[in-house]
Amino acid sequence: MHTDxxxxxxxxxxxxxxxxLITVVAAxxxxxxxxxxxxxxxxxxxxxxxxxxxxxxYELVKAAGEMLRERVQQRLIEFSLGNDLNMACGGRMAAxxxxxxxxxxxxxxxxxxxxxxVAPLLVQVGFHVTVVDxxxxxxxxxxxxxxxxxxxxxxxxxxxxxxxxxxxxILVMTRGxxxxxxxxxxxxxxxxxFLGVLxxxxxxxxxxxxxxxSGVAAPLCRRIEMPVGLAIGSKTPEEIAVSIxxxxxxxxxxxx
Numbered sequence: 001m002h003t004d005x006x007x008x009x010x011x012x013x014x015x016x017x018x019x020x021l022i023t024v025v026a027a028x029x030x031x032x033x034x035x036x037x038x039x040x041x042x043x044x045x046x047x048x049x050x051x052x053x054x055x056x057x058y059e060l061v062k063a064a065g066e067m068l069r070e071r072v073q074q075r076l077i078e079f080s081l082g083n084d085l086n087m088a089c090g091g092r093m094a095a096x097x098x099x100x101x102x103x104x105x106x107x108x109x110x111x112x113x114x115x116x117x118v119a120p121l122l123v124q125v126g127f128h129v130t131v132v133d134x135x136x137x138x139x140x141x142x143x144x145x146x147x148x149x150x151x152x153x154x155x156x157x158x159x160x161x162x163x164x165x166x167x168x169x170i171l172v173m174t175r176g177x178x179x180x181x182x183x184x185x186x187x188x189x190x191x192x193x194f195l196g197v198l199x200x201x202x203x204x205x206x207x208x209x210x211x212x213x214s215g216v217a218a219p220l221c222r223r224i225e226m227p228v229g230l231a232i233g234s235k236t237p238e239e240i241a242v243s244i245x246x247x248x249x250x251x252x253x254x255x256x
Contacts, residue, residue, distance in 0.1 A: 008040050008048040018043040018101045020064035024051050029091030031081065032056065043068045051095060055085040064097050071167050073099050103128055104167060104252065109155045109183050110174035111138040114198060117241035118171070119144050125249060127169070132158050135175075155179065159186050166193045166222060169248060173198035181207055184226070188219040194251055195221040196228025196244065203227075223251065 012019040024037040032052030039049035039057070041064040051057050056079060063077055075097045082090035104127045108115045111133035119129050123145045130149040133139040139152045151158060155174065164170075170187045172195070174180050180197060184207055187195050199207065204226050211219075229243030230250070 005038055005040055005049040008042070008046065012040070012042055012101060016101050016103070018068050018099065018103070020068055021098045021100065022051050022060050022064055023096050023098075024093060025076075025096045026078075026094040027091060028093075030089040031091035031093050032087075032089060033093070041065065041068070052093070054087055056081060056087060056093060059085065060095055060097065064099075067097060067099050068102075071099075071102055071104075073102070102167075104169070105130065106169040106171060106248070107132065107162070108171045108173065109133070109159070109179075110172065110198075111135065111140075111143070111150070112173060112175065113237040114173050114240050114244075115171075116143050117237045118244050119148050121241055121245040122248065123147050125245065127248065133174075156182060156186070159183060164190055164192045166191060168192045169194040169196070169251075170221075171196045171198075171228060171244070177203065177206075181210060185211060185214065188221055188224060190220060192221045193223065194248070195224045195226075196247070197224075197226040198229075198240070199227040201227075 019040055019042040022039040024033050024035050027034050032054060037051050039051045041047050041061055051060055060077060063075065067075060076094060078094040079085055080092050081087040106122055106127045106129050108119065108129065108131045111131050115131055119131060122129050130151060131139065131144055132151045132153060132155050134154050136152045139150050141150045144150055170192050172180050172183045184197050188211065207226065225247065228247065229240055230247045232243050234240045234243045
């Protein structure tokens with residue numbers, strides 16, 4: 001691999017900047033590069049290497065940028081250079097694009113038993129976890145993994161001030177229904193990728209009816225899960241935590 005690609009790859013890993021690695025995996029006929037050629041495209045726009053130039057490289061760089069913004073981890077792209085891209089060389093090529101260093105933020109509102117059980121699982125599978133609770137006796141840093149950010153603050157104020165996008169996962173599991181509903185309504189109307197609420201069937205029906213009766217616009221969140229967690233018959237906080245972690249992994253791997 002070329003020296004400038006190696007350096008950029010190392011720098012990207014160290015700085016945690018999301019980046020895409022493009023690798024030519026097949027080339028038939030007349031083509032501007034051979035299998036093994038590599039190129040790096042970082043989210044901040046920095047690039048290194050080449051996979052052949054022209055419309056072929058342009059389309060791959062564009063695809064890599066879209067994958068970085070939309071948080072797609074892998075993609076195989078094939079083109080007929082002449083028919084698809086109007087390139088004179090006329091061969092066929094394929095490239096594999098892999099995305100690295102994607103930050104997957106999870107904000108847990110409520111620092112109770114389920115939050116304490118699920119946070120370590122989410123950290124272990126690569127999520128960046130923040131736990132928010134107004135109660136200092138529950139929002140104890142020592143109760144969560146070192147990499148978790150634990151915030152002692154009013155949860156509604158924190159929600160109003162934090163930024164979010166389609167990569168953000170929100171988990172609502174506070175100490176009371178009134179707090180849960182206010183946060184649920186707030187995040188259903190905000191941009192986020194996944195909104196999960198710890199809830200019984202009765203609570204689900206009540207919250208859904210209140211949201212409809214409020215007359216607010218359609219939810220912006222791409223996916224709302226209430227009750228959150230896969231249906232595996234979980235009962236204890238630890239079992240519920242497993243079901244939630246599994247559902248977030250499923251959402252990451254097989255987005256709806």
